Amino acid sequence: MDSGGSYVVHPIEWVESSLVARDAAPKQGDEGAPDAWLVFEPEVGEGLRGLQVGAEVIVLTWLDRARRDVLVVHPRGDLTRPETGVFNTRSPDRPNPVGLHRVMIVSTEGGRVLVRNLEALDGTPIVDVKPVLDRDTER
Amino acid sequence: MDSGGSYVVHPIEWVESSLVARDAAPKQGDEGAPDAWLVFEPEVGEGLRGLQVGAEVIVLTWLDRARRDVLVVHPRGDLTRPETGVFNTRSPDRPNPVGLHRVMIVSTEGGRVLVRNLEALDGTPIVDVKPVLDRDTER
Secondary structure (H helix, E strand, O other), rough: OOOEEEEEEEOOOEEEEOOHHHHHHHOOOOOOOOOOEEEEEEHHHHOOOOOOOOOOOEEEEHHHHHHOOOOOEEEHOOOOOOOHHHHHHOOOOHHHOOOEEEEEEEEEEEEEEEEEEEEEOOEEEEEEEEEEOOOHHOO | OEEOOEEOOOOOOOEEEOOOOOHOOOOOOOOOOOEEEEEEOOOHHHHHHOOOOEEEEEEEEOOOOOOOOOOEEEHHOOOOOOEEEHHHHHOOOOOEEEEEEEEEEEEEEEOOOOOOOOOOOOOOOOEEEEOOOOOHHHO
């Protein structure tokens, strides 16, 4: 434990994207999000070993422009839908605003990885990258 | 940004499980992990509104017993397999040790939620809970 029951995230990389405004960003990657670069810190470069073009990965981001004091929301910001708890939605506003994005690697270039359809904004810090497992996809 | 390019995670809850030793824990939930309780902090209880028994959710944990200075590993600790980058594995040891667990809610009781087959150790802090979306499961 780092201190007082909390933990410190040190971003391993950042998103480089044409998306800059939250209002303009799609809510999910398959709703028209652009391809985006993941730009890694040089000191974690070894951690990328083995990641291949064509692989599907889960990118965890820190949604640094989200509100952390929100517990209930109207899903997708639609006021006609009843309020629900944030843990029952994918709203970026939540106590620990970690974003979860399943994307495919389309290209790599040194410490940069291009992924398809990422809805995160330019400059968003990245917490982790993981391969997709069968268990994630089984119903 | 909280300070110096880092972010602070405040756990919303903890895992209550019969798993207490890392060596004894299955590597994935479908490899014999027990059911476990997610015990929420009272102040985030409103965030649970709408979560139903039978729902599949993604639980993000902070793997507080992991090493953060590891960048390459032998997959599944098997020394006969070549080393690969941690971002190409689900090793708990990684710069930001966030665990990703897809589980089903089997029961709820006040601020406690029982989920099936969770491989996280007793006392593991929980970062976030999200519903599973189709996008997470499409191939």
